[in-house]
Amino acid sequence: xxxxTRKPATRAFAALILLAAVVAVAAPLxxxxxxxxxxxxxxxxxxxxxxxxxxxxxxxxPRVILAFIAGATLALCGLSFQAxxxxxxxxxxxxxxxxxxxxxxxxxxxxxxxxxIPGVSVTQIFAFGGALASxxxxxxxxxxxxxxxxxxxxxxxVAVSFFFSALIMFIQFFAxxxxxxxxxxxxxxxxxxxxxxxxxxxxxxxxxxxxxxFLRRSEMNLLTAGDEIARGRGxxxxxxxxAIFFAVSLATGGVVAICGPIGFVGLMIPHIMRxxxxxxHFDLAPACILxxxxxxxxxxxxxxxxxSPFEIPIGVITAMLGGPFFIWLLxxxxx
Amino acid sequence: MPADNCxxxxxxxxxxxxxxxxxxxxxxMDAKPGEFIAVVGPNGAGKSTLLRHLVRVIMxxxxxxxxxxxxxTTLRQREIAxxxxxxxxxxxxxxxxxxxxxxxxxxxxxxxxxxxxDDREAARALEILNDVGMADFADRRVDMMSGGERxxxxxxxxxxxxxxxxxxxxxxxxxxxxxxxxIQRILQSLxxxxxxxxxxxxxxxxxxxxFSDRIVAMKKGAAVYDGPPDGLMRKPRLExxxxxxxxxxxxxxxxxxxxxxxxxx
Numbered sequence: 285x286x287x288x289t290r291k292p293a294t295r296a297f298a299a300l301i302l303l304a305a306v307v308a309v310a311a312p313l314x315x316x317x318x319x320x321x322x323x324x325x326x327x328x329x330x331x332x333x334x335x336x337x338x339x340x341x342x343x344x345x346p347r348v349i350l351a352f353i354a355g356a357t358l359a360l361c362g363l364s365f366q367a368x369x370x371x372x373x374x375x376x377x378x379x380x381x382x383x384x385x386x387x388x389x390x391x392x393x394x395x396x397x398x399x400x401i402p403g404v405s406v407t408q409i410f411a412f413g414g415a416l417a418s419x420x421x422x423x424x425x426x427x428x429x430x431x432x433x434x435x436x437x438x439x440x441x442v443a444v445s446f447f448f449s450a451l452i453m454f455i456q457f458f459a460x461x462x463x464x465x466x467x468x469x470x471x472x473x474x475x476x477x478x479x480x481x482x483x484x485x486x487x488x489x490x491x492x493x494x495x496x497x498f499l500r501r502s503e504m505n506l507l508t509a510g511d512e513i514a515r516g517r518g519x520x521x522x523x524x525x526x527a528i529f530f531a532v533s534l535a536t537g538g539v540v541a542i543c544g545p546i547g548f549v550g551l552m553i554p555h556i557m558r559x560x561x562x563x564x565h566f567d568l569a570p571a572c573i574l575x576x577x578x579x580x581x582x583x584x585x586x587x588x589x590x591x592s593p594f595e596i597p598i599g600v601i602t603a604m605l606g607g608p609f610f611i612w613l614l615x616x617x618x619x
Numbered sequence: 620m621p622a623d624n625c626x627x628x629x630x631x632x633x634x635x636x637x638x639x640x641x642x643x644x645x646x647x648m649d650a651k652p653g654e655f656i657a658v659v660g661p662n663g664a665g666k667s668t669l670l671r672h673l674v675r676v677i678m679x680x681x682x683x684x685x686x687x688x689x690x691x692t693t694l695r696q697r698e699i700a701x702x703x704x705x706x707x708x709x710x711x712x713x714x715x716x717x718x719x720x721x722x723x724x725x726x727x728x729x730x731x732x733x734x735x736x737d738d739r740e741a742a743r744a745l746e747i748l749n750d751v752g753m754a755d756f757a758d759r760r761v762d763m764m765s766g767g768e769r770x771x772x773x774x775x776x777x778x779x780x781x782x783x784x785x786x787x788x789x790x791x792x793x794x795x796x797x798x799x800x801x802i803q804r805i806l807q808s809l810x811x812x813x814x815x816x817x818x819x820x821x822x823x824x825x826x827x828x829x830f831s832d833r834i835v836a837m838k839k840g841a842a843v844y845d846g847p848p849d850g851l852m853r854k855p856r857l858e859x860x861x862x863x864x865x866x867x868x869x870x871x872x873x874x875x876x877x878x879x880x881x882x883x884x
């Protein structure tokens with residue numbers, strides 16, 4: 285927070301930035317066929333690109349960038365939810381926002397809508413709408429019940445998440461076989477079919493939502509201490525909460541529409557970063573961006589190399605790697 | 620005490636209901652600059668609810684709360700916090716910040732919220748921690764502290780707002796005698812040396828009588844007494860307020876009268 289308390293965080297940030305740089309450069313080199321630096325150096329020549337150059341620049345580089353954006357966005361969204369709800373289990377995934385976004389995206393695909401706003405796809409717009417609807421549904425139901433508690437809110441989130449899952453299954457039931465298979469595959473989380481267009485689309489909504497969250501680091505600190513203390517210190521709690529809901533919906537919708545509802549990143553990364561840089565959101569927010577990005581790039585690299593040439597769905601990897609690591613951290617740092 | 624004698628707070632016919640229960644029943648009171656007001660009364664009298672209205676943690680549905688002649692409903696939360704420090708009754712179980720970080724968070728209404736507090740702000744926060752005798756605890760986690768230590772940190776965080784009035788909800792409840800005395804000394808110093816107005820909800824009627832300029836007594840949501848401590852600390856007012864009998868003793872010098880619930884046989 286200040287020079288007095290920032291020293292450990294400074295070392296952690298130096299390590300995170302170095303790791304992010306190494307991962308960003310190394311990940312596109314690794315795959316079913318490895319690529320070396322000398323293979324890709326010729327991209328700036330007048331010669332037509334070689335196969336290795338195309339694999340690196342047109343297939344793997346955009347995929348790594350998208351993985352970083354998705355991981356960073358989901359981690360930042362999870363962080364903001366954990367602050368707003370003062371609950372370690374809060375994340376876009378557990379509160380049904382990812383489910384709402386997924387429903388919006390599936391609906392857009394099923395309806396075959398073709399309109400778009402420059403830089404944003406119709407699937408993203410629907411995913412954003414689904415995410416926004418789910419969070420206000422969760423919040424509205426929880427608030428309408430007498431004796432509002434955060435536990436009520438989480439349980440409502442679980443219920444709404446199941447509801448959206450049922451709606452998605454309903455749509456899948458009426459989809460043809462090939463369409464239904466692609467929906468199931470997408471629901472497991474996927475970064476496989478991606479070009480720079482999808483990267484740009486994800487980046488636009490993630491940047492907008494992420495910036496809105498990033499600017500509320502002071503408020504997130506105070507919201508962690510509870511509504512009463514936050515109000516006493518001058519936070520307009522309702523407005524801050526609504527702004528964070530909107531920003532999370534925007535960012536989650538933007539990512540989920542392209543990558544599918546990838547779980548665990550938004551739940552786990554904020555906890556890991558909290559153990560590394562401490563509880564101050566001025567440190568936590570950038571740490572989550574770096575940590576979430578690094579984590580998902582590593583998961584994606586593993587997903588496409590472990591049983592190459594087949595790919596494991598990224599959502600399976602995040603849960604399989606993340607779960608045990610999270611439990612290990614809990615035992616290592618009981619506080 | 621400031622020359623300006625206009626009220627900081629004016630509460631006008633404030634009522635508040637939860638379901639069928641009337642928690643506040645047309646309460647009116649003023650708080651003038653430099654005053655130390657104690658709000659006393661039995662459990663469920665509406666004391667904490669009144670305090671929470673003052674800082675707009677609850678919005679007044681009926682009646683008005685004026686802060687420097689402006690209705691609190693028209694003020695931004697930051698504007699209220701820039702003048703009013705609030706120490707709630709209970710603190711969250713999970714509060715992972717260090718004392719220094721938590722006190723710095725009290726600077727929120729006084730600084731640009733987009734910017735990380737700088738070293739000058741940290742030095743100011745350390746000064747405040749020193750003022751409440753907690754400088755050695757600056758790097759300790761707040762939720763790992765004892766109740767008394769935590770209460771001092773909460774007061775320090777409220778003081779970081781540089782308030783002209785400090786609202787405290789049962790500041791000495793559950794504290795051991797040493798910490799009770801420490802808190803009393805901090806509040807007395809703020810009030811006497813800095814002229815900060817204090818409105819403290821308390822169950823400790825002797826603390827109220829000893830330190831306050833004025834006591835507001837509440838019962839069943841209504842303000843049933845508003846005046847000097849001496850006027851309340853006597854039969855049968857105190858008995859009527861708490862529905863129990865008291866024994867009285869006179870203290871030394873300026874201490875006035877002490878009251879103790881009569882021992883049951």
